[in-house]
Amino acid sequence: MSRMSALFTRRSPVLVGLDIGSSAVKAVEVEPTRAGFRIVAAGAAPVPRGAVVDGVVVDSGAVAGAIRSVVDAHRIRARAVAASLAGSAVLVRRIAIPRMSDSELDESIYWEVDQYVPVDLGDVTLDYQVLDREPDGDRRGTMDVLLVVAKKDRVAECASVIELAGLEPAVIDVDALALHNAYESAYGADRDAVVLVHAGASVITTAVVRAGRLELTRDVLLARYLHSPAGEPGGLRDEARVEETGREPRAAADDKATAELAALEVERAMEDCCADEDAADSIDRIVVSGGWACAPGFAAMLADRVGAPVVRFEPCRGLEVASRVGAGVLLAGDAPAAAVAVGLALRRRDDR
Structure with a gap:
């Protein structure tokens, strides 16, 4: 499948993927090479508690x-940023519509969306x-279209916080894409x-x-399913650990609760896609990140x-890593936490 274009784009040759x-906050900067791409900078910085709640920026x-901290600490040079939205801010849906040309689809897409998205x-x-x-089969005469709908205020909010950090919001995308x-x-x-399956701190x-x-x-959203607040037992937080790995330790009970919720979401997703098949039998593998x-x-x-x-995502597989890049979020054990940031860094203005 060709890559989806972003909801909001401005032209830029090199992007910083910002999750x-x-x-x-996880940041990854890549540059194109003759063989593909090279990661030239990567790192993470802790976000103060309560600054982002259920994917919504509360304290810009x-x-x-x-x-700004992660950009300065890891000498990220590019100023154009690709960021993304998830949770209640976005809706992604596959629909089947009558077959038509690109120009016809451009003219009718809003009418089609109105039939599917309330x-x-x-x-x-x-x-x-x-x-x-x-x-x-029976669906000849139709074509499948993937719709991506995002709230304008959330797109503007994401762009605004990037500008406040002194950077340029070049692409606002969706976590899943x-x-x-x-x-x-x-x-x-x-x-x-x-x-x-990308299981982040607040959204799966x-x-x-x-x-x-x-x-x-x-x-x-994860919040109501967890047994303890984010951070170390007793409410303490290891800021250095978050900065090093891009993630925060949680209680063992939360590991189990999150795994069970992730399993339920996998089963629901596969049932939606394969109504006439056993969900587990129709899956070749589950790739986990976050x-x-x-x-x-x-x-x-x-x-x-x-x-x-189930296998862990290796988002840096096949990518060169510059010698100046410290291990940090790209360490083998912690690399899955950087999957969205890597995917964003690989975006380009003309992707579609």
Whole structure:
């Protein structure tokens, strides 16, 4: 599948992938090479507690300060940023519509969206990607389109905090699409059915990829399912650990709760895609990323719950890493936490 264009873009040759989470900001800068891409800078900085809640920036100054901190500490030179949204800010849906030309689709897409998405179109930003113009079987005469709808105020909010940090918001994307971008870069497009599970500090993003195409995505907020506040036992926080790895330790009970919720989301996503198949049997593998993927036993708990193979995402696979880049968030054990940032850094203005 060709890559989806972003909801908001400005032209820039090199982008900094910026994953703004509730516990940390992860940043990755890449540059093109003859063979592909090279990571030239990467790092993380802690986000003050309460500055980002359920994916919503509550304290712009604090978040901008964290962005500035990671940029300065890791000598990130590019000023154009690719960031992303998740959770209640976005809706991604695959629809089947009558086959038509690109120009016809451009003219009719808002009418089509109005049939599927119950929102005031004046309040959202819309993008779309044609997935398949010639579906098989009974669906001939239609084509599959992936719709991406985001709240305008959340897009503006994300762009504003980046500008407050002294950077340029070049691309505002969606976590699920950035994750798919990183997956294609690391593993290529194949015929397998893969579920990408990105379990961040506050949101679990699930994306189903079959035969290289993004079929479905789901986001669920974590807060109400967790047993303890973010950070170390007793409410203490290891800021150095967050800065080093881009993630925050949690209680063991939360590891289990998150694994169970992730398993439920995988099952729901596969049931939506494969109504006539057993969900576990239709999955070739589950690829996990995000801070929770780095927790001891998380992958094993998820595999046991779903009954399908689970592997950790290796987002830097196939990418060169410049010698000046410190280990930090790119360490083998912690690299899954940087998956969205890597996928964003690989975005380009003309991707679609």
